[in-house]
Amino acid sequence: MIYFWRTIKEIEMLGINSIAIVIIVSIFMGAVITLQTAYNTENPLIPMYLIGLTARDSMLLEFSTTIVGFILAGKVGSNIASEIGTMRITEQIDALEIMGVNSASYLILPKIIALVFIFPFLAVISMFVGIFGGWIAAITTGAVTSQEYIYGIHYVFIPFYVTYALVKALVFGFIITSVSAYHGYYTSGGALDVGRSSTRAVVYSMILILVFNLILTQLLLA
Amino acid sequence: MIEVKNVNKSFKENHVLQNISSVFEKGKTNLIIGRSGSGKTVLLKSIVGLLEVDTGEILFDNRDFTKMNLKERKTIRKEIGMLFQGGALFDSATVEENVIYPMNMFTNMSLEEKCDRANFCLNRVDIENANHLYPSEISGGMKKRVAIARAIALNPKYLFCDEPNSGLDPISAIVIDKLIAEITEEYNITTIVNTHDMNSVMEIGDTIIFIYKGQKWWEGNKDEILKTNNEEMNDFVFASEMAKKIR
Numbered sequence: 001m002i003y004f005w006r007t008i009k010e011i012e013m014l015g016i017n018s019i020a021i022v023i024i025v026s027i028f029m030g031a032v033i034t035l036q037t038a039y040n041t042e043n044p045l046i047p048m049y050l051i052g053l054t055a056r057d058s059m060l061l062e063f064s065t066t067i068v069g070f071i072l073a074g075k076v077g078s079n080i081a082s083e084i085g086t087m088r089i090t091e092q093i094d095a096l097e098i099m100g101v102n103s104a105s106y107l108i109l110p111k112i113i114a115l116v117f118i119f120p121f122l123a124v125i126s127m128f129v130g131i132f133g134g135w136i137a138a139i140t141t142g143a144v145t146s147q148e149y150i151y152g153i154h155y156v157f158i159p160f161y162v163t164y165a166l167v168k169a170l171v172f173g174f175i176i177t178s179v180s181a182y183h184g185y186y187t188s189g190g191a192l193d194v195g196r197s198s199t200r201a202v203v204y205s206m207i208l209i210l211v212f213n214l215i216l217t218q219l220l221l222a
Numbered sequence: 223m224i225e226v227k228n229v230n231k232s233f234k235e236n237h238v239l240q241n242i243s244s245v246f247e248k249g250k251t252n253l254i255i256g257r258s259g260s261g262k263t264v265l266l267k268s269i270v271g272l273l274e275v276d277t278g279e280i281l282f283d284n285r286d287f288t289k290m291n292l293k294e295r296k297t298i299r300k301e302i303g304m305l306f307q308g309g310a311l312f313d314s315a316t317v318e319e320n321v322i323y324p325m326n327m328f329t330n331m332s333l334e335e336k337c338d339r340a341n342f343c344l345n346r347v348d349i350e351n352a353n354h355l356y357p358s359e360i361s362g363g364m365k366k367r368v369a370i371a372r373a374i375a376l377n378p379k380y381l382f383c384d385e386p387n388s389g390l391d392p393i394s395a396i397v398i399d400k401l402i403a404e405i406t407e408e409y410n411i412t413t414i415v416n417t418h419d420m421n422s423v424m425e426i427g428d429t430i431i432f433i434y435k436g437q438k439w440w441e442g443n444k445d446e447i448l449k450t451n452n453e454e455m456n457d458f459v460f461a462s463e464m465a466k467k468i469r
Contacts, residue, residue, distance in 0.1 A: 092310050
């Protein structure tokens with residue numbers, strides 16, 4: 001029961017509290033994708049609705065998971081590593097061990113479950129908000145009409161892309177929490193070392209996200 | 223009673239504890255003293271199982287902790303309370319939640335019972351009206367007292383204190399020392415205190431062992447400590463010029 005409530009708390013801390021940053025980043029990503037595509041489409045034979053399609057597929061395939069993964073690696077990863085690292089150097093983890101608690105399981109497992117659970121939801125929010133951001137950019141700049149953009153986001157929709165994105169979200173959620181927790185848990189020394197652990201957690205999480213992005217893309221889309 | 227027999231502990235080439243044996247008696251405040259880096263924290267952490275000894279035995283009332291599996295150790299750990307150097311209170315929990323924490327782990331008490339017990343323990347260490355404050359909102363001395371309250375929440379048979387008065391002013395330090403000694407006597411528990419503070423030694427040292435370069439160098443009590451001819455012990459006890467003059 002303790003694990004259940006800790007997981008709920010972590011869902012709030014790691015996931016719900018990240019919704020705002022995910023929305024902000026996604027809305028701008030969608031807008032920029034739309035404008036970049038529009039301003040680089042000079043061939044009159046290319047229909048304008050492809051701008052909507054490009055924004056949709058870019059958000060679904062890459063930005064809603066990989067870029068949001070990077071954002072979460074920075075925000076959540078550093079938070080996890082510094083929280084657990086500080087607990088380590090201030091002997092709070094030793095205090096848990098003395099109480100007979102399996103500290104690794106108690107501190108890390110709820111975080112892993114929480115982010116693996118909530119990341120797919122964040123990815124879906126990012127998809128919708130990003131596409132919406134693209135639409136806002138399209139109609140405010142006049143780069144493409146609303147009808148063409150909306151036609152584009154309906155055009156040749158492949159549902160498997162959503163599955164692909166959700167699988168990536170699950171894997172990235174696991175990578176961010178486990179790598180960050182590992183670096184935090186094995187922190188030793190003082191405040192400077194907590195900072196180092198935090199940096200390492202973010203860097204290694206990002207590198208692993210890139211590597212697994214490649215592997216999953218080859219496995220799922222090839 | 224806790225008995226330590228021929229304990230050795232190394233970190234790579236560094237032989238930190240060398241063949242240490244001692245008996246820590248029940249109902250007494252047993253002190254481990256020594257200079258910084260002498261190995262006393264390693265000894266304390268080895269006794270409570272936070273570090274694994276290389277060889278030797280650690281007996282909690284004749285139960286060998288070193289030979290126990292995790293499940294058996296958990297039984298012993300229910301009987302242990304520990305006060306860490308910085309208090310080690312959980313930052314994200316209030317004072318009351320910190321004291322309730324071990325009860326959540328080891329008991330099926332109702333929330334009301336746990337709150338009652340937490341209040342009792344907090345009153346025992348003279349903490350009032352701080353139940354809903356976070357550790358960051360209380361002073362260093364209060365943190366230590368809350369940590370003591372948490373350590374005694376489950377009526378422990380063994381109490382371990384790692385430099386309990388470090389970072390405190392001399393008056394607060396003596397308050398903490400006396401509290402530890404009172405609790406030890408009141409609940410008849412086996413208390414081991416790790417310190418290099420001579421005020422603590424003279425205040426509460428029922429039995430004292432002096433660790434020097436990882437070895438047990440001297441053993442006695444607070445009355446004997448001033449009369450010993452042990453050179454290293456005297457260097458430690460009468461470290462300041464003033465102490466040497468007084469001697």
